[in-house]
Structures are given as structure tokens and as C-alpha cells.
Amino acid sequence: MQEKKVALQVIEESLKELESPKGSILSAVQKLQRSASIVGDEEKRLWCSIQLGDSTYVHPLKDLSDFLVEHQDPSTSDYEEGISKRIKILKKLGLNHEIHFTNEEINIKLDASGGGYVNIGFVEERYADLVRLKKGNDGTYYKNHLNNHLNYVKKKAHELASDLYKQLRFSGTVSNCFDLLRDAVDDKLLDLNPVISEQLMLAFKSVSSKKEEEWSQALTTCRRLIEALADQLYPAVNDKSSGRVLGQTQYVNRIWAFMDASIESKSNKELAKAHVDFLGSWLEKINKLSNKGVHAELGQLEATKAVFHIYLMIADILEYMEEKPESEGKPDINLATIDEIEALLGVNRTIAKEIFKYRVKEGGLDCESLSKIGGVGPKTIQKAKQEFIIDE
Template identity: 50%
Template sequence: MNSKITTEAIEILKKSIEELESSKGSVLSGVQKLSRAAQILSNEKVVIWCEIQLGNSKYTEVLEKYLDTLIAINKKKSEATEKSCKEAEDNLIELGLIKAEHYSLDELNAKAAKSGGGYINIGFVEEKYADLVRRKTGNDGTYYKSNLNNHLNYVRKAAHNRATLLYNSLAFSDDLQTSFDILKNQIDDKLLDLNPELAEKLMIAFKGVANNNSEEWSQSLTTCRRFIENLADFLYPPREVQKNDRQLGQQQYINRIWAFMDEAIKSESNRELAKSHVDFLGAYLQKIHKLSNKGVHASLSRVEAIKTVFHTYLMVADILEYLDEDMINKDDVLNIHVASLDELQSFLDISKNAAKEIVKLRVQKGKLDPSDLLTIRGISTKTVSKAEEMFSFVAID
């Protein structure tokens, strides 16, 4: 392939990945950039997938018909519905669509809900979701915020996977992914389902060690430490009790990951292997933290930073293997410590003044407990129960 074309495609894919990994990035922009890169590379499969996300009626009308026939079969299987389904799928094949790529079960599930946008341009879905958030309402009678969000999350993740695979095939001299690339992509993918904020932190750490700047390597180590602290908060929130003579408070995040592994991993040999990664990281990051406080960032080598990021991925691989499926698929929860005034007012059904008092209190105390909300005028025990249901109270760095 022409080196100029390869370089151009790599740069566009980088921008697409950055857009899709950023919490403030646009899904529409990420898909458009992916489409542009795929066109440059003459990757017809990805081009068509992007066209579907962008609402190209050439594909979406036939896909909608196919989806409708599947729903009809599910309701009442008959010779007529099966025939309609076969005809619709034949039309998809004639258009060059591939089942695993363009109308897989995951893809169809993401598009099935009309209240989530269906096969409408993903840009419209993004705008409609933002509008409902801005208006502090769950739906407008046609579109529902939760379904729109699920649709956006699916397209973000699917576009990110495609952009990453294309990027890796170009950025490395060997077309085959390394074993670590495969592991990393799988972990990133699962973490994005589990907790997008955690996934973003880990991906940022990896991005830092891929940089030639020594300050970036040092920052990656700091990001790894924060990632592990946040992971511990997510898996095993701090508590006053001890487990196996280990404290489980806010600062004892390594101990809390140990406690999670004790309860989640039944095999003793598997448990000890997983804990070895945690022990290494805990001791190493503690040493790095002490050195950084002495102002010796520059003396830390890139190899040390890479080792830390790699061990972090290995540790997460162990943990993800033993997480309950329900936990991986749970919906994202807003955090009380970063929720906006609008979110507090809307989700808790309280006055603006009460929402302001929550913000003042969290600034004053640093970390809120549900009981703290009862000190605010206008907030009842019923509101506190709603807050515990709607918001996470885990502290955020």
C-alpha cells in the first residue's frame, strides 16, 4: 500500500479513536472519521457499516424490513413470516451486507428499539439524547433517554473496535496483532461495558507509555495508581470491618481488591496467581508514589512504566474473568460527587436550592454519605433512598 495513503489513514484513525474514547467526544464525528479512513483503505465492509450508522437508506430500509420480519417470526412463526425473512436476507446479501459485520445479533438488538432511534442517523440520536438531558426529561413521547444512550454506547464501542483493528493493522509492520494487542483489546472492550470511566483511565495509561515523552511515562504510572484505586472502589467499596487481618478502608485499595478476589475466585491456585499481580502492582506503585513525591519523575524509565501498565492489564484480565455477568452489564450510575445541579434536581425531584446545598456540602466535606443529605432542608428520608438508588456515593479523586 502507498505509504502516503497509509500515513493519512493512520492519522484519521487516531483522531477517530480519540473522539470515541473521550467522554466529551462525538460518536457521529468518530464514525465519520472511521468512514473516511475506510474509504481511503478501500475497506468496503467498514464503509458499509459506517453508512448504516449514518442512516443511508440504501441499507437501512432493507435492514428495517429484515428486523421487522425477525420480530414477526418471534411473535408468530409461520411459513409466510419465514418466507418474508428469507427474502429480506437475500436482499441484504445482494447489497453486499455480511451478517457478522452488518446485521449481527448485537447490531440488531441495538437498532431494534424505535425509542432508541433504530436505523436513524447516529448524529440525530446523539442530538436527541443531548436534548433530553438538557430538558431534564426521560422521554419526549417518541424517544427515551435510556434507549438512546444504550444505542450510542453500542455504536461508540463498535466503531472503536473497528477503528482500533484498522489502526493496529497499519501502525505495526506485521499485519498480525501481537498477543498483548489481543488481550488489551478484549480488556478494553469488557471494561467499556463495565465502567467507561475506568476503561478510559486504563487506555490513557497505555497511550502514555506509547509516547516518547518521559513526563508521559510518569503520568501513566500515576494514572495506573488512580485506576486501581477507582477499580477497588467499584469492586469492593471501603468499609470499617477487617478481612483476614487486613484493613478495608478508603486508603487500603490493594487490600480491598484482595478481599474481592477472596470472595470471587473459588480456585485457590487461580486466586493466588491473581493476587501476585496485585501484590506486585501495590508494592511497585507505592515505591513510585514515594519517588514522585521526591521529584524524581525523570529517573523513571520507560521500561518501568510499560511493565506497570502491562501488569495492570494482566491483573484486570484476572478480575474480569470472575466478575458476575450481571455486574458487567449493569447500567452506568451517576456519582453524587460530580453530578450537576440539573441532574441532582431532576433525578431527586428536589428544588434548585436543595441541589445547591448538596453541592456546597460535598465541597465542604469532600465525601458524602447518604445520611449527610438529611442535614439539608427539604430533603427527606424518601429522597435519601432515591439518592442511594440513583447515585453512587463512591469518592472520586
């Protein structure tokens, strides 16, 4: 744990160097290499060694570059044999084409007037000298070519450092598992309602920010998201469910009612409803604090907890919406998923969702109630009788 803390601190320093107009690329690469060494990221460490001019890797890479310059006809047998031989040597050293000798990197390093495979610190010095002397070149090195080299290394180093930072900052089993959950929910929710899906992804992005105002915005987005989700799943009605008002502003109650009507298992139903109750109460508390201007208590942790809770709750909802019971013969329309309704009735996704929402709202469907839904005509009713178990 201590090593991870040190590596994270060092990689943060590397990123600061790379993001500062006056930062040293040499220092940034050295720090990236140190951090990579601490955590055992061999690919990044080797890339840094190349930029620092380590002869173990630079000599065979330069040999490959020289060969490419001398043999520019890839159709010859000499070319194929020569390339194969040199790549085998590089692979034995642990280098791979995707990161250590990409076409872009080789093209940059091929240019001797831009420094080639020398230490990146030397490239920085030569460039600084030419800028100070207001000269375009010194007969060996050209300012523009050196600048191209520096820009490439800076960009690539920032890419690798950012990747390592994310690994260190968010690594661990819990984070990795959450990534799986988040990706699955985002994909399914996008199909159900793109607007809500976009709001959820925006909230997740906001809690990852370093800006306090975005954390507060994430909480506001969470509340709006739940309201939109409630409208999607269980539109407001004047009735009550188990003593709960189901009006427009009672969005938590409406999600609760949806779960109450959708979940078969009593134990699962109680657990899911308890989760909704907890999330609703917790968000109300946060909103009250926010309205009172109590900003000290509304930090990144609170915003992150809100987003995590919503992902878990939506994962439950989507699971129950797509639950497919085992049955023989025709499926029951009152147990069918949105996908089944869409496919078997031959309607578009929007109408399928309206049918599903109406079923949830009314507690069931029969031919008479189905005919009341917009977009459902006699042909669809006949199709329902053919494909589903449905009461007249």
C-alpha cells in the first residue's frame, strides 16, 4: 500500500511537469519511469528507458531504423528476413510494436536533425539553445524538428502517465467490478432511454472531476435522473400504492411502486424497495443541506456515493425489466420483457415501452386495455392473441 502511495505521488508530479508550459519533459519521463518501476509496469518503464537513451534498447532500435532507411522495398526477401530478425531481437528485450516502436515513433526517431534516439534531455537542451540564440538550426539540429520530437514525447508521456495514474488512483477489485457494472448499466439504459443514460454518464464524469462545483452539479443531476426514470417506469397517477402517494413530485414512491409490481420474489422485492427508500431519503437529506448552503458536507465523496447508489438501483430495475421466466409454449404478455413485446408484436421500440409502462401502471394487460394504448391497433391485438397468453 505504501509503494502504491509513493507511485501515485510520483506520477502526479510527472503529470504536473507535462501539463505545465515550463515543465521539463526529461523530469516528467524520469518520474514516469520511476512510478512504473515501483508498480512493475514494464512496458511503460521500457518506453521511458528508450526516451532516456538507454543503449540496451536504443542500439537495436536504431539498427531497425537504419535498416528501414536502407531497404525501402518491402517486397524483397532481404527486407522480410531483415525485419523479422530485428523484431525478434527487440521482442527478446521485452519491446513490442504497439508501444515501443510504433510507426509514429520510428518516423520521429528516424529524423537525426530532430535528435533521433538520443536522451530527451539532450533534445530539450538543443531546442532551448536554438530558441535562445534565435536560430533555426546549428548545422546539425533543426529547431522545428527538435520541437516535433519534444511534442511527440510529451504527448505520448502524458498518455502513458494518465493511464498509470488512473490505474493507481482507481485500482482494486471494487473499482474494477464497478467498471463492469457501470458499462453494463450504461449499455442497457441507453437502449431504454438515451436521455437518462446520458444524464447518468454525465453525473459519473462530474464526480470524477477535481472541481467542487461539478460535485454539486452531479447531485443535482442525480435527482433529475431519478425523476426522469420514475416518469419512464411509472408515470404519475392520482392513486396510492400501499399508502404512498404517486403524484408527479413523488418520484421515489413511483419507482418503489414499479418494483412492487415487477418483482416476483418477496425477498428480492423487499430488498429492492428498501434500496429505493434508502436512496430517496439520503438524496432528500443531501438536497436539504444543499438548499441551506451547507457546502462543507457536500464533498466529492457524497456525490460519488449518490452516483454509485443510482447505478446499483438501476441495475436492479433493468434486471427485473428483462427477467424472462421459464415457460412452455406461448409467453404470458404480463410477464414478457420489452424485447419480447417488441419482437413478437412487431411494433417499434417506443410502442413496446408504452405497452410495458401501461402494464406496470395498471398491474396487468388484457386485450381491452391493450387497445387503449396509443399506436396499438386491431392488427396488433390479433398479433397479441397469436403470440402471447392474454385475456380477452
